[in-house]
Amino acid sequence: MPPAFAGESVSPNQTASAFRLARYPSPPAPSEEATALRRLTVAALAELPALAERLHVPEHTARGLSLDLRGHAALSGTAAPEEEQGRTQKAAYALESALLDVKRAALADLRAQGDFDDGVLRHVEHVLDIEAHHLATKTALLSGSPTGRV
Structure with missing residues (x-):
């Protein structure tokens, strides 16, 4: 059974059991997760300038968000x-x-x-x-x- 509070620990067997009971698919492999998250970040970065302009977000705020997203992309990039x-x-x-x-x-x-x-x-x-x-x-x-x- 999943924990009621964030501090409680859950065994992998409990988590796998919860996924089966809820009929969720098994969690994807970590490398698949990283690839998916990287692609989402690239898509978000591509749309950021237009969205910031449309929503009248100040340039410094958009730039900060862009740097944050680029940092996440660098952490999950393929270079290393x-x-x-x-x-x-x-x-x-x-x-x-x-x-x-x-x-x-x-x-x-x-x-x-x-x-x-x-x-x-x-x-x-x-x-x-x-x-x-x-x-x-x-x-x-x-x-x-x-x-x-x-």
Whole structure:
């Protein structure tokens, strides 16, 4: 049975069982995932300038998003051998995780200072939880394990 909370662990057997019960196909191989995600990123980059103009997005915002997407494309690009790409992605994800820890520590400081309403702090904490879940999902895709553990 899938976990009720993000922090709970799930065995690969539980995940495979959940896929069978729900009649979902088995998750694709990690290299297929990387190829699909890379193609999606290339498509998004191709459409970004026109969409930014149509939606009146400021140039600096569109440029930042473009750089972010290009970074993702570089992490999953074909220039480096797959093993090197994996190491690069793991390093990037480790950095993202460390930055999330810094954000959580800063949030604890804000809470201690009492400058912000508890509702605001809870919302910010929720945003950090979403970022952590997103990072865990990316890590799971990289490792080829449904739980992100190898």
